[in-house]
Amino acid sequence: MKFSFKEMVKPNRVGFLFIDHVFEKMLKPGVYKFPRFSNKDISVYTVSVLSRWIFVAGQEVLTQDNITLRISYDFSYKVTDFEAFRNQVDFLESGHNLTLGIENQIRSISQTVIRDIVAGVASTLLNDKRAALFENVGELLQERVKGYGITIEQVLLKDIFFPKKIQELFAQQLEANIRSKADLDKARTQVATARALKNAADLMRDNENIKFLKMMETLTELSAKGKHTFMIGSDFYQSSNKTK
Numbered sequence: 187m188k189f190s191f192k193e194m195v196k197p198n199r200v201g202f203l204f205i206d207h208v209f210e211k212m213l214k215p216g217v218y219k220f221p222r223f224s225n226k227d228i229s230v231y232t233v234s235v236l237s238r239w240i241f242v243a244g245q246e247v248l249t250q251d252n253i254t255l256r257i258s259y260d261f262s263y264k265v266t267d268f269e270a271f272r273n274q275v276d277f278l279e280s281g282h283n284l285t286l287g288i289e290n291q292i293r294s295i296s297q298t299v300i301r302d303i304v305a306g307v308a309s310t311l312l313n314d315k316r317a318a319l320f321e322n323v324g325e326l327l328q329e330r331v332k333g334y335g336i337t338i339e340q341v342l343l344k345d346i347f348f349p350k351k352i353q354e355l356f357a358q359q360l361e362a363n364i365r366s367k368a369d370l371d372k373a374r375t376q377v378a379t380a381r382a383l384k385n386a387a388d389l390m391r392d393n394e395n396i397k398f399l400k401m402m403e404t405l406t407e408l409s410a411k412g413k414h415t416f417m418i419g420s421d422f423y424q425s426s427n428k429t430k
Contacts (some may be wrong), residue, residue, distance in 0.1 A: 193230040253309040256347040270335030
């Protein structure tokens with residue numbers, strides 16, 4: 187009686203078939219039956235064809251001005267060249283988790299890339315320029331792992347943690363900037379108000395109609411206080427109001 191055993195390649199994965207520790211062929215998702223050879227060793231290793239995320243939290247880096255920071259970031263990759271990937275895998279060390287060793291190598295390489303970028307920037311500029319500084323990290327990382335049979339899809343910078351004293355200095359600088367902007371806006375408002383008052387004064391000084399109205403207002407106030415005589419041009423007017 188011949189006995190057989192089954193190996194499964196689950197959905198969204200591909201398999202590497204080895205017979206007597208020699209690669210035989212690639213396997214698609216499915217169930218495979220093998221006879222129990224008395225003198226042959228059959229092994230099937232599988233790897234996902236989907237994107238995988240790697241998380242790097244709190245990596246310590248040193249800036250150009252020797253400030254120690256902690257940076258957290260994520261990146262995703264997927265296996266796109268299975269032959270190149272298979273040639274990079276240490277099957278003895280990885281066991282059935284083929285991506286374990288590769289991911290450790292990619293994580294280490296990514297840390298080096300990030301460290302090199304941060305080392306060329308002063309801490310005071312890092313936060314403002316973070317978008318421009320890290321936009322090419324994916325390309326740099328891809329260049330370093332081009333022989334691994336994988337494609338780097340995204341690199342997402344999550345957090346930059348500054349030392350507490352540096353955070354306090356940034357807070358003081360921000361407060362000073364806000365206060366300066368408020369003082370500048372106030373000064374601009376005062377200048378605009380003074381200019382408007384000056385324009386109004388110039389208008390009143392040079393406009394004959396406004397001068398006449400001002401004179402009539404003065405005459406009205408004086409006539410209300412008692413008996414007065416006013417001369418306007420060639421006409422003669424007498425106020426008959428009596429003081430109460």
